[in-house]
Amino acid sequence: GAGVSQTPSNKVTEKGKYVELRCDPISGHTALYWYRQSLGQGPEFLIYFQGTGAADDSGLPNDRFFAVRPEGSVSTLKIQRTERGDSAVYLCASSLPDGDPRFFGPGTRLTVL
């Protein structure tokens, strides 16, 4: 079956612009996670959804970052007033409710010029 997909695969934007990154989880996976991976670093947790609600958003770095999952499937990570420091690969993962194992998507590489 299909794995986790993320679109776009690459996004280049200018400082100050707004971007949306999309994640399509594996069908039937109620848990969805967003991570951010900067160059040469391991992924860092951003937010976790169980169904439609954000069960843990403590990893979001500031209020410019927001994520939604209105129907409990597709999720969108939204970044307002982008900054050069937001440049990274944004990873999405999904799992069954017990969280194990987690299946990761290929990521969206965001570049803020």
Next chain:
Amino acid sequence: GNSVTQMEGPVTLSEEAFLTINCTYTATGYPSLFWYVQYPGEGLQLLLKATKADDKGSNKGFEATYRKETTSFHLEKGSVQVSDSAVYFCALSDRNSGSRLTFGEGTQLTVNP
């Protein structure tokens, strides 16, 4: 808080050489431990895991043993192949951190024929 420390890379080996990638952790709870692998152009994949002390996780010839006394989870393989070239991430999760995974910085492995 939780943290994971991996040996610095990159690591370059010849085919059939023995591999060790060191991983140590700090956790407030009693964590589960994981190794993830990221092949070029692909998403993170779970390689193996261990959920309690002295457990050994194994997959594809790789092994790692959960050592509570040394807070370590070193990855080993007796004979590496060119196809093992990838970035390897050590990670942990525990009940105190909810569903988040804490990752190490990753170790780039290159295996030459």
